[in-house]
Amino acid sequence: MKAGPGHTNLPKPGARTPVRRIVIRIALVLGAVALVWGGWMVVAGWQAWQSVERVDFDPVTAREELEAHRATSTTTTTTVPAQVDLEIVPPPSEEPDVAAYLAQRPTTTTTTIPDPPAPPASRPSNLTAYLVGGSDGSPSFGNADLIMLLIDPSDAAPIVVSIPRSLYVTNPCTGQPGRLASTLHGCPGVAGGIDLFAIALEDFTGLRINHFGVIGYDGFQPMVDAAGGIEVCSDNPRGVGGQVIIPAGCNLVDGRAAAWWVTSRSQDEMVDGVWRAVDGDSDLSRNARQRQMILKMFGRLTSFSSAGSITSVLSSVADNIALDGGLSLGEAASIAWSMRGQSIRQLGIPVRSETTADGRYVLYPTESFAATLSKMYPAASAYRP
Numbered sequence: 001m002k003a004g005p006g007h008t009n010l011p012k013p014g015a016r017t018p019v020r021r022i023v024i025r026i027a028l029v030l031g032a033v034a035l036v037w038g039g040w041m042v043v044a045g046w047q048a049w050q051s052v053e054r055v056d057f058d059p060v061t062a063r064e065e066l067e068a069h070r071a072t073s074t075t076t077t078t079t080v081p082a083q084v085d086l087e088i089v090p091p092p093s094e095e096p097d098v099a100a101y102l103a104q105r106p107t108t109t110t111t112t113i114p115d116p117p118a119p120p121a122s123r124p125s126n127l128t129a130y131l132v133g134g135s136d137g138s139p140s141f142g143n144a145d146l147i148m149l150l151i152d153p154s155d156a157a158p159i160v161v162s163i164p165r166s167l168y169v170t171n172p173c174t175g176q177p178g179r180l181a182s183t184l185h186g187c188p189g190v191a192g193g194i195d196l197f198a199i200a201l202e203d204f205t206g207l208r209i210n211h212f213g214v215i216g217y218d219g220f221q222p223m224v225d226a227a228g229g230i231e232v233c234s235d236n237p238r239g240v241g242g243q244v245i246i247p248a249g250c251n252l253v254d255g256r257a258a259a260w261w262v263t264s265r266s267q268d269e270m271v272d273g274v275w276r277a278v279d280g281d282s283d284l285s286r287n288a289r290q291r292q293m294i295l296k297m298f299g300r301l302t303s304f305s306s307a308g309s310i311t312s313v314l315s316s317v318a319d320n321i322a323l324d325g326g327l328s329l330g331e332a333a334s335i336a337w338s339m340r341g342q343s344i345r346q347l348g349i350p351v352r353s354e355t356t357a358d359g360r361y362v363l364y365p366t367e368s369f370a371a372t373l374s375k376m377y378p379a380a381s382a383y384r385p
Helices: 018-050 059-072 096-104 180-185 193-205 217-226 255-263 283-302 307-320 329-338 369-374 378-383
Strands: 053-055 127-135 144-153 159-162 168-170 177-179 209-216 230-234 238-240 243-246 249-253 268-271 274-277 321-324 345-347 351-355 361-365
Touching: 059 193, 127 193, 127 283, 144 283, 159 283, 168 180, 168 193, 168 361, 177 180, 180 193, 193 209, 193 369, 209 217, 209 307, 217 255, 217 283, 217 307, 230 255, 230 283, 243 255, 249 255, 255 283, 307 321, 369 378
Parallel strands: 053 321, 127 209, 159 345
Antiparallel strands: 127 144, 144 159, 168 177, 209 321, 230 249, 238 243, 238 268, 268 274, 351 361
């Protein structure tokens, strides 16, 4: 029917115009692409997660086994392997500064060292703790030369605590005090090394360790590149063989430079146009660089907002990380997400150097861990022994 004079061919209410049909089609196509892309990201992330090395970790059951072992072994002496110095320190020929530091640091030599501070009578329920290690080689906790405890209070910003391997604690297997690193030998037939290590640390801190993970520094380069670089700050240009690897100031560096920064045992710096060895550079300063880098890397990861970024990083670190078998993908994502936007605080354990009667170097904690933690988290004072 033709329109008469004064009438226009208006579309019926609800009718789809050509432009509207095109918009709807485009929206449907984009939605389908987004759905496929999102599904692929989930699958890729899951596959990367599945390739991460998993390690049995159950300190709760191990503690029960230890208590049962003590109850049935009142007349039997538990034999443990001879203690081996697990501190990763290069020989003096490779690192003269380390030898000089060991010779010059203040040390108190005694035949009897007081027992380590007693653990608190109760464990706080609002603090979640994660044991994190950094290793020069494979992601094995036995090789970790950097150990940190990440504490996540339910009512405050996270706190990271550096844990010395030479910390003087009570060995839960023998009941005798000694170096924390010695617990990595485990308690034969009762508890594995990582479980015994965690129990000893739990007894010292009064915290329950919920999960653990180890990062191999060989994975730093792909990890940093996948994250888009990371900031490194240095007063002077640093490098080796007259080549600048880390420029002066704060700069966003790539994975190659970041890997060199955290793994090099000796570095040179340019001062007034002349290259020289960095004064005081040693394993201690290297550990400090590693700790800072892990914190910055964690900050980068918790700032991600897209599935693509997370999947890329997961794929890059899968072969260089080990986690406990009880940590699921959802839990890991939840942990990272819960810490988004928070400033992680650092805390050190006050210690003094001691030498045992058999000549072993240890670091004796000068106060209870609850007293140390309460300086940054006042509520911890309620858990003092």
